[in-house]
Amino acid sequence: MHKFFTPDMRTDRTFTMLKPDSVEKGHIGAILEKITAAGFRIVAMKLTQMTTDDAKAFYAIHKERPFFGELVEYMTRGPIVAAILEKENAVADFRTLIGATNPEEAAEGTIRKLYAASIGENAVHGSDSDENAAIEGNFHFAGREQF
Numbered sequence: 001m002h003k004f005f006t007p008d009m010r011t012d013r014t015f016t017m018l019k020p021d022s023v024e025k026g027h028i029g030a031i032l033e034k035i036t037a038a039g040f041r042i043v044a045m046k047l048t049q050m051t052t053d054d055a056k057a058f059y060a061i062h063k064e065r066p067f068f069g070e071l072v073e074y075m076t077r078g079p080i081v082a083a084i085l086e087k088e089n090a091v092a093d094f095r096t097l098i099g100a101t102n103p104e105e106a107a108e109g110t111i112r113k114l115y116a117a118s119i120g121e122n123a124v125h126g127s128d129s130d131e132n133a134a135i136e137g138n139f140h141f142a143g144r145e146q147f
């Protein structure tokens with residue numbers, strides 16, 4: 001997990017996706033408002049749609065899990081908003097802002113508590129480490145698209 005970590009790896013960026021359910025329900029604006037109000041600066045952003053191969057690669061760590069097929073179907077069924085966010089302690093602070101994977105366990109006021117329908121359709125993605133934030137951001141954005 002930490003084999004890509006180097007002492008100079010940045011700790012002030014994370015990667016997010018507003019998942020297809022958030023886009024379908026018209027929650028893009030409300031969720032971006034929560035994100036920027038919490039002090040995150042948007043340094044890359046686009047509306048895009050993952051292919052099946054994209055989703056399988058992005059979530060490869062979960063490929064043996066029983067929900068993998070459903071996860072790939074869900075994440076490819078419509079457009080997402082992909083973004084790179086900048087803030088001190090970005091990865092941990094963003095995970096706090098979005099709340100637990102299962103919205104029933106998410107704290108009051110978190111994005112998943114407010115907007116997620118279920119543990120599967122849970123509105124947003126947030127990277128789980130600095131190294132994955134870099135890998136995931138680079139998966140979606142060319143260097144010249146990261147400001």
Ligand code: UDP
Pocket residue numbers: 062067071100101119120121122124125126128
């Ligand atoms: N997921 C699911 N069922 C589960 C656990 C996860 O459908 O029991 C989906 C859900 O969309 C989640 C994604 O798989 O966001 C990745 O799971 P992970 O455990 O990495 O949760 P996250 O880091 O997104 O909180």
Ligand code: MG
Pocket residue numbers: 126128
């Ligand atoms: Mg995860």
